[in-house]
Amino acid sequence: MKSIWLIAAGAGLASAVMFLAMMLGTMVALPLAYLAPLPLFLVGLSLGAGASALAGALSSAIVAAALGGSLLTGLVYFIVNGVPATILSRQALLGRDDGKGGIEWYPPGQLLGWLAGMALAALPGAVMLLSGVSGGLDAVMAGFSEEDLRRMLPANQLEQMRDLLKKVGTVVPGIIVISWMVMIAVNGALAQGLLARFGHNRRPRVDIATLELPEWLLLAAAFTALAAWFASDAVGFFARNGLAILMLPFLVLGLAVIHAFARQIKGGGFALGVVYLLLVLFSPLLVTIALLGVLDQLLGIRRRLAALPPT
Incomplete structure (x- = not known):
């Protein structure tokens, strides 16, 4: 049991280091930060949801300490990375006797349902985040138009592009949440694939x-x-x-x-x-x-x- 918690602690440290790598500003920094949930899924899908929760809590504490000791920063990191890894790992490892000597595993489609449910719950948070930008949601796209489009488009096309960006701007929170969903799904699938590759997976591969x-x-x-x-x-x-x-x-x-x-x-x-x-x-x-x-x-x-x- 002690070794399980040590592995979970190591996964939490790895997740935090991967996320904080973006502070280096190198070419590999962003991909590493994108893969920050991967260690949390690796321990969650192999050792259980408890290990994933511990790893997520530790990584959140490290990130918060490294970025000025802000409790809010740590909480956001845990919500964005730790919570989905813990919940999806727990659900993925649910199974029951299929009556034929095997295990009927929790359906992967239901996992997508959980991910969608968490995303819908996160939508108000994304709206609040963007509303905190000076000028609100409209400024997110309008600022892009004024600062960047003048360099890319002739003057007679600017107004049309502004109208398009204004319409797109109404779904910016959804786009942000979708990008988060993709990140979580990619890391979860990658973790399952790596565990299966090295023989440490608890549930079999999913047939899409x-x-x-x-x-x-x-x-x-x-x-x-x-x-x-x-x-x-x-x-x-x-x-x-x-x-x-x-x-x-x-x-x-x-x-x-x-x-x-x-x-x-x-x-x-x-x-x-x-x-x-x-x-x-x-x-x-x-x-x-x-x-x-x-x-x-x-x-x-x-x-x-x-x-x-x-x-």
């Missing part, structure tokens, strides 16, 4: 092609879409950002459909590579794939694909 999302996500997305369309002012603002957040699980579900289809055709691996390359080059394709995920949730596209003979 079999992913199933909880039904409440679709209901929540439908409700927020209606609110975003019909409501105005504060309700519409939060609904638009909430809808953007809820689309991320459906993006993953859309990728699950593509993976399932790739298994049905020859050269499926190459096709997957092309899809992911297009996602990097043409970001609007993300919306299309998220809508594909919504259709799968409604119509069961993968069940229909499974009934087709392979080609």
Whole structure:
């Protein structure tokens, strides 16, 4: 037991050091800071949620001490990194007897549901954070327009770009929260992959092609879409950002459909590579794939694909 807590303490120290590396200002600093939740997931998915919680608390204390002893800084670090790592590690390690001598593990789609739920809970915090900027939310995008766009665009295009940025600015909190969701998901998946690679994983690898999302996500997305369309002012603002957040699980579900289809055709691996390359080059394709995920949730596209003979 003592060795478990020592490992957890080491993970907390590693997480804090990786985050504080961004103070060095080197090329590797930002990637290291992005991977700060990784040690917390490594101990959480191998040793349990208690180890992850200890590592998160220790790393938060170190970060707070290194950045001036601010308790608020440490609390924010723990909420951003420690809380999701602890909760998702705990849920990921839940399992029950499947009646066949094996274990039925907690569904990965439910983990995405937990992540989406935490993201929705974090949305007001992101709004408060941006509202603390001088001039409020509008200043976040307006400042970018005035300071940077004049150097990049001719004068006759500035006004159109300002209008576009003003519209985009209404979902900036959602974009920030989505980037956090991606960071947490990437670190969790990377931790599980590393543990599996070296034989320390407690649950098996996840097959993305079999992913199933909880039904409440679709209901929540439908409700927020209606609110975003019909409501105005504060309700519409939060609904638009909430809808953007809820689309991320459906993006993953859309990728699950593509993976399932790739298994049905020859050269499926190459096709997957092309899809992911297009996602990097043409970001609007993300919306299309998220809508594909919504259709799968409604119509069961993968069940229909499974009934087709392979080609």
